Amino acid sequence: MTTPITQHIVRSLTDGDLPRVWSLLVTVFGDLAQEKGRKISGVALGHMAEAIGLKPEAVRVAMHRLRKDGWIESHKEGRERHHCLTDWGLAQCVHASPRIYGTPAQNARVWLHVYERGSAPATGHDIVLNTTSRLSADPGDPAGAFVTEINPDTALPDWMRNKVCPADVVQTARIFANRLTDCAAFLKDHPDLGPLDVAVLRILIVHGWRRIVLKTPDLPDYVFPKDWDGPTCRARVAALLAQYPRVDTQMIAKPT
Amino acid sequence: MTTPITQHIVRSLTDGDLPRVWSLLVTVFGDLAQEKGRKISGVALGHMAEAIGLKPEAVRVAMHRLRKDGWIESHKEGRERHHCLTDWGLAQCVHASPRIYGTPAQNARVWLHVYERGSAPATGHDIVLNTTSRLSADPGDPAGAFVTEINPDTALPDWMRNKVCPADVVQTARIFANRLTDCAAFLKDHPDLGPLDVAVLRILIVHGWRRIVLKTPDLPDYVFPKDWDGPTCRARVAALLAQYPRVDTQMIAKPT
Numbered sequence: 001m002t003t004p005i006t007q008h009i010v011r012s013l014t015d016g017d018l019p020r021v022w023s024l025l026v027t028v029f030g031d032l033a034q035e036k037g038r039k040i041s042g043v044a045l046g047h048m049a050e051a052i053g054l055k056p057e058a059v060r061v062a063m064h065r066l067r068k069d070g071w072i073e074s075h076k077e078g079r080e081r082h083h084c085l086t087d088w089g090l091a092q093c094v095h096a097s098p099r100i101y102g103t104p105a106q107n108a109r110v111w112l113h114v115y116e117r118g119s120a121p122a123t124g125h126d127i128v129l130n131t132t133s134r135l136s137a138d139p140g141d142p143a144g145a146f147v148t149e150i151n152p153d154t155a156l157p158d159w160m161r162n163k164v165c166p167a168d169v170v171q172t173a174r175i176f177a178n179r180l181t182d183c184a185a186f187l188k189d190h191p192d193l194g195p196l197d198v199a200v201l202r203i204l205i206v207h208g209w210r211r212i213v214l215k216t217p218d219l220p221d222y223v224f225p226k227d228w229d230g231p232t233c234r235a236r237v238a239a240l241l242a243q244y245p246r247v248d249t250q251m252i253a254k255p256t
Numbered sequence: 257m258t259t260p261i262t263q264h265i266v267r268s269l270t271d272g273d274l275p276r277v278w279s280l281l282v283t284v285f286g287d288l289a290q291e292k293g294r295k296i297s298g299v300a301l302g303h304m305a306e307a308i309g310l311k312p313e314a315v316r317v318a319m320h321r322l323r324k325d326g327w328i329e330s331h332k333e334g335r336e337r338h339h340c341l342t343d344w345g346l347a348q349c350v351h352a353s354p355r356i357y358g359t360p361a362q363n364a365r366v367w368l369h370v371y372e373r374g375s376a377p378a379t380g381h382d383i384v385l386n387t388t389s390r391l392s393a394d395p396g397d398p399a400g401a402f403v404t405e406i407n408p409d410t411a412l413p414d415w416m417r418n419k420v421c422p423a424d425v426v427q428t429a430r431i432f433a434n435r436l437t438d439c440a441a442f443l444k445d446h447p448d449l450g451p452l453d454v455a456v457l458r459i460l461i462v463h464g465w466r467r468i469v470l471k472t473p474d475l476p477d478y479v480f481p482k483d484w485d486g487p488t489c490r491a492r493v494a495a496l497l498a499q500y501p502r503v504d505t506q507m508i509a510k511p512t
Contacts (some may be wrong), residue, residue, distance in 0.1 A: 112402065114370060114389050116415040130388050133370050142411035144369065148404050155398040159372040 002051045005190055006197050010052055012183040013204040017212075021054055021062040027207040028070065029085050030093035030100075032199060042081035044252040051200045099218060100210050101241070103234065108220045111139050114146040125217035127164050135164065135221060143162040152222045158192055169215050170225050176208050177229040180236040187240075195251035198244045211236045258307045261435045261446055262453050266308055268439040269460040271431075275319040275467075277310055282327065283463040285341050286349040286356075288455065288505055298337035300455075306458045318411050355474060356466050357497070359490065367395050370402040372486040381473035385429045391420065393475060408478045417481040426481050432464050434487040436492040443496075451507035454500045463494045 028048060033040050049059045051165070066072040069176070071089035075082050085093060114133045127135040140147045150156070183201075187193075212233065216224070221231050284304060289296050296441040305315045319339070327345035341349060370389045385393040396403045406412070439457075443449075449457070468489065472480070477487050502505050 009422070112370070112404070114385070114416075116386060116413075130372060131372070132386050132388055143413055146413055146416050148368070148406075148410065150404075154404065157372075157402055160370075160402050246354055 001254060002047075002202060003194065003197065005193065006051045006200055008163065008186055008190075009183060009201050010204065011059075012186055013179050013201075013208060014052075015179065018053055019204075019207055021049075021058045022065055023211075024052070024203070024207055025059070025062050025066060026089075026093075027210060028203050029072065029083070029089065030096070030210075031202055031206045032246060033084055034093045034097065036087075036090065037084065039075075039082040039084040040249045041253045042083065044249040045083065046201065047196055047252050048249075050197055051196055052204070096210070096214060099207060099213050100157070101238075103238065107135055108218075109110065109137065109139075110150050110219045110223055111136050111141060112146075112148050112150055113140045115144065122227050125219060127168055127217055127219070129160060129163055135160075135219060135223060137217075148224060152220070154222075158221060158225070161223060162229075164219060165224050165228055165230075167225075173212050173229040173233055176212060176237065177232045179208070180205070180233065180240065187243075193244070193250075195247040198247045199249065199252055200224070202241060202246065205237055205240055209233055258303075259450065259453065261353045261449065262307045263455055264442055264446075265439060265453060265455055265457050266460065268442055269435050269457075269464060270308075271435065274309060275460075275463055277305075277314045278321055279467070279506065280308070280310070280320050280459070281315070281322060282349075283381065284344075284459050285339070286352070286466075287458055287462045288355065288502060289340055290346065292343075292346065293340065295331075295340040296505045297509045298339065300403040300505040301339065302311060303452055303508050304459065304505075305418065306461070307452055316460050340342050344356065352466070352470060355469050356462060357494075364474075365393065365395075366479055367392050367404050368402075368406055369396045371400065371430045372472055374418060381475060383473055383475070385416060385419055391416075391473075391475060391479060393473075406479060408476070412479060413483070417484075418481060420475060421480050421484055421486075423481075425468060426484055429468050429489055430483070432468060433488045433492065434494065436461070437466070440492065442498075447459075449500065451503040454503045455505065455508055456500065457500055458497060461493055461496055465489055479506040 006192075025045075028045070045059070045063075046056065047064050049056070063072065063074070066089075067074060070086055071092070072083050073086050075084075079163065113134065113136055116132070119130050130134065135150070139149075183205075187201075212230070218232065221228065224230060281301075284301070285296065288294075301315070301319075302312065305312070319328065322345075323330060326342055328339050328346070329342050331340075348421050368385075368389060369392055372388070374387045381402070385391065391406070395405075438460075443457075468486070472486065477484065480486060
């Protein structure tokens with residue numbers, strides 16, 4: 001079922017960097033089956049995996065581990081095998097979804113906390129700046145710490161921005177932003193995608209973005225490094241996912 | 257020449273705590289002779305020192321040291337000895353005057369600087385909060401440090417306020433504020449002061465306030481500890497000094 005179009009989509013979004021199978025399969029179920037009882041057939045999964053370039057044996061091993069780790073349940077119906085997220089796996093995907101699919105809340109805010117001496121352990125998305133100061137999405141306790149809100153107009157030194165997002169994630173985002181541009185340009189000239197094309201496109205977009213955004217704190221973009229392409233990635237991801245809505249994976253299982 | 261009124265003024269403003277002679281004499285010249293060529297006769301100085309309760313021998317020793325340190329010049333004119341500030345001594349007094357006599361500028365501002373690691377040595381009135389942060393009257397360099405202005409509405413933790421002004425200075429200010437109130441109440445009932453009374457009154461007011469204000473950084477009152485009575489002292493000092501202008505010390509030298 002893999003067409004030259006599928007191949008081009010895969011190449012434009014991965015440039016040959018094959019994603020980790022286990023992690024990619026979480027993306028597959030998280031994007032295409034994030035709904036109680038929504039299942040993906042073994043046949044459809046096999047087509048998608050093959051299109052992306054994953055070896056059947058690697059998929060088999062990863063699925064085994066996903067079942068063992070409690071992410072996936074598999075059932076046989078007649079001669080066909082079906083897979084779906086467990087309740088726990090579903091809860092994990094639902095938890096991560098706002099960050100992957102959402103735009104940052106308009107009212108996302110961030111505060112600087114300065115303590116006299118070494119402070120309590122950082123929690124949640126706190127960014128530890130040094131032993132006595134941190135950035136936090138939490139307004140904190142002004143009795144214990146000096147607290148000041150950081151707004152989009154606040155000048156921030158580079159060392160502070162660089163703590164918010166490590167250089168390798170900034171670089172990954174830059175590469176991914178370019179891949180999304182290349183892919184969008186290709187799609188403009190190839191408007192007619194089959195169900196497998198769309199599924200693969202969504203999976204690789206969501207997977208690429210998920211691996212970036214979940215490595216960053218849930219803080220406003222304006223505290224990120226100046227060369228952070230996160231907002232560009234997020235906008236392009238949102239545009240492409242809106243343009244190519246989820247497909248019913250049963251369409252992939254059927255011969256065209 | 258010392259009258260019960262002088263004695264009461266001295267008691268209300270010192271409560272028996274005799275100031276260091278050397279330092280008090282700097283105040284005497286700073287308040288009464290802060291003008292090029294303005295001199296104070298040995299006789300007038302003796303009357304003032306006696307009224308305050310200083311021993312003539314202690315005054316003689318302190319004047320000797322003030323001459324040696326370059327603050328004071330002494331000249332004989334006929335049978336009288338006169339003293340005045342040297343150019344250097346005058347410059348010192350002129351430098352300190354805005355803080356002693358002035359109200360804090362309406363536009364006094366203060367910034368928090370947060371550095372990634374141990375920062376450059378503090379300068380001027382910077383208050384070192386810990387190894388990576390400080391308060392400064394200088395807006396600093398936002399490329400090197402995170403800088404945020406602290407305004408009157410900013411909530412500040414007590415540990416930060418306490419760094420701005422040590423507890424003993426806060427306590428001295430509280431005591432001095434009370435002494436000023438007592439003294440003002442007494443003066444209300446005793447409106448007719450002689451030149452020596454006024455000179456002694458001014459000297460002890462300026463000296464008491466100078467010993468407080470010059471131990472504090474030149475930062476807005478709103479970053480000081482909550483129980484800081486500096487603004488109260490400053491207002492009472494200003495009111496009394498305005499009510500009792502400088503006297504010509506020649507009036508003190510003459511017998512009444």
